[in-house]
Amino acid sequence: MTPHDIEALARRVIETAAAKGLMLATAESCTGGLVAGALTGIAGSSAVVDCGFVTYSNAAKARMLGLPADLIESWGAVSEPVAREMAQGALGRSQAQISVAVTGIAGPGGGSPAKPVGLVHFAAAGPTGVVHHEARFGDIGRERVRQASVEQALHMLVERIAAA
Template sequence: MFPDDVQALSAAVIASALKAGVMVATAESCTGGLVSGALTAIAGSSAVLDRGFVTYSNEAKTEMLGVPDDLLARFGAVSEPVARAMALGAVARSRASASVSITGVAGPGGGSAEKPVGLVHFAAAGPDGAIVHVERRFGDIGREAVRLESVRVALSLLLDAVTA
């Protein structure tokens, strides 16, 4: 179902989290649960994946993850502050101590000059409380390609978070 490199990254996240004794959670918008899907494709993932939040709407981001309305109003859903709030909310509202969040514009529509198609913000929260933000501009490479590249980045960030 997933490309070999995504399966390998997912397996590495599961193995590293298990070794570190860390539970993980995901908070996904434009990927719609693909990161959780990649993780659960790996046998043994139930030992470390607590839950995945699919928060496609702003209301879901607020209700499920506690993202403040004022952050969404001020910066928009596709922004560093919202990605950070999503990652922190996933930890706060789960049994996980590490998380990754993804929010972006997968396309083909929905982009603007300020936030073009292919812009994705990520954040990863580690068990030590550290949070890392990454912004990627994949360009208008097609909806599925943006989503798949986002899964790769998210899994890499999550791997870094659980091994830090």
């Protein structure tokens, strides 16, 4: 997906959230704020983007989003339960009604056979609940994993907004 495509998708998120009067929040690890950056790059985003949490370390996930330390110890930071809790934590610590969370291994190192480079967990939360998505982008390079993650997160926001 090109930067122009990401911008168009972010614009769609902003416009549909505005049309429904919904506020958004992001909780990001491996994307380091790129999802929030894509959203706030759109004029008028201040009407719908409440905040973004960049929680790169496990301590930040616990401190800023309220994740229980035992959850991260049991499942690891790159897991479905952590992604779900990140999304719910973002809702609980913001004025947003919809949130998206991203946690993964962008590479080039840090992977293992169980959790390889390119594994990313996503969760989006809103009034109709929390949905999870797992992507295995593969070892396609750090920036490509991060950009593909931004795209997936934006698509999940579109879906959660539509369901709200």
